[in-house]
Amino acid sequence: MTSSFKTAALLSLLLACPLAAQAGAARDDGATHYRPTGKGHAELDNDAGASARKAAAKVVKTPSNGILYHGGPVMNNVNGTNVYYIWYGNWTGSTTPAILTDLASNLTGSPWWNINTSYADGAGKKVVNRVNWLGSTTDSYSLGAALSDANVKTVVTSAITSGRLPSDANGIYVVLSSADVNETSGLCTQYCGWHSAATLGAVVIKYAFVGNPDRCPTACGTQTSGPNSNTGADAMASIVAHELAETVSDPQLNAWYDSRGYENADKCAWTYGATYTAANGAVANLKLGARDFLLQQNWVNAAGGACAKAY
Numbered sequence: 235m236t237s238s239f240k241t242a243a244l245l246s247l248l249l250a251c252p253l254a255a256q257a258g259a260a261r262d263d264g265a266t267h268y269r270p271t272g273k274g275h276a277e278l279d280n281d282a283g284a285s286a287r288k289a290a291a292k293v294v295k296t297p298s299n300g301i302l303y304h305g306g307p308v309m310n311n312v313n314g315t316n317v318y319y320i321w322y323g324n325w326t327g328s329t330t331p332a333i334l335t336d337l338a339s340n341l342t343g344s345p346w347w348n349i350n351t352s353y354a355d356g357a358g359k360k361v362v363n364r365v366n367w368l369g370s371t372t373d374s375y376s377l378g379a380a381l382s383d384a385n386v387k388t389v390v391t392s393a394i395t396s397g398r399l400p401s402d403a404n405g406i407y408v409v410l411s412s413a414d415v416n417e418t419s420g421l422c423t424q425y426c427g428w429h430s431a432a433t434l435g436a437v438v439i440k441y442a443f444v445g446n447p448d449r450c451p452t453a454c455g456t457q458t459s460g461p462n463s464n465t466g467a468d469a470m471a472s473i474v475a476h477e478l479a480e481t482v483s484d485p486q487l488n489a490w491y492d493s494r495g496y497e498n499a500d501k502c503a504w505t506y507g508a509t510y511t512a513a514n515g516a517v518a519n520l521k522l523g524a525r526d527f528l529l530q531q532n533w534v535n536a537a538g539g540a541c542a543k544a545y
């Protein structure tokens with residue numbers, strides 16, 4: 235589910251993602267289908283479920299809005315989606331937790347999150363414009379400063395089994411790492427964040443990893459100084475938003491994605507729409523609560539489909 239890629243060909247596919255998305259976003263010709271890995275790049279859809287998913291893709295949403303439904307669940311609880319953060323590493327003295335907590339706390343009702351309401355399950359039940367910030371926990375290097383994908387999963391499941399966070403099928407658990415922490419499957423070289431799901435007991439736990447762009451401002455950053463005067467956090471904000479949007483529309487990597495395996499936020503990565511200058515001189519494109527942010531656009535699954543920062 236979270237396959238990692240090491241080849242130059244797939245790396246170039248990842249790097250080409252934003253431009254390719256703009257050029258071919260509205261064209262799902264159905265000829266070749268890929269499935270998402272949660273890391274913003276695709277692998278050939280050749281597993282045992284491929285035939286069923288292709289059949290599903292052919293019968294739903296014709297003509298499409300540039301993204302296809304593959305039959306799986308979306309996170310469309312009428313009470314909204316719950317978000318938890320796990321602060322991994324050393325966050326002492328950092329303004330990042332306050333900035334990203336404000337982000338998650340102010341998505342409800344926003345024009346940006348409303349884009350996700352253009353996604354529904356097979357019964358037509360839509361994602362709602364509500365995100366419930368339900369808290370966080372810390373993890374001070376329980377698995378060291380070089381995490382594998384499996385380690386990230388363990389960080390999440392440990393937070394739950396230890397009782398530091400509840401087990402919540404309607405939750406998204408986001409692991410946020412400090413700048414000294416690496417994710418060895420390709421942070422900064424193949425992705426800036428990713429999302430996945432795992433079964434814990436009887437509950438399907440949805441979770442995401444968001445690395446710290448201070449490790450690699452060229453690859454994962456947005457601007458030298460962001461609207462909240464914290465380069466890493468301001469870049470992380472867009473990546474957190476990206477992963478949350480993908481998780482509600484494709485929580486188990488079998489719901490909404492296009493023929494190349496691009497999920498909604500992949501199709502609009504690193505594009506921002508109209509921007510303005512924040513009070514501190516940085517570039518921003520929207521306000522949530524009291525803060526300005528520069529969040530990437532997301533794919534609107536309506537009216538033919540398009541990247542937008544509001545819906």
Ligand SMILES: [Zn+2]
Pocket residue numbers: 272273274476480497499500
């Ligand atoms: Zn993505």
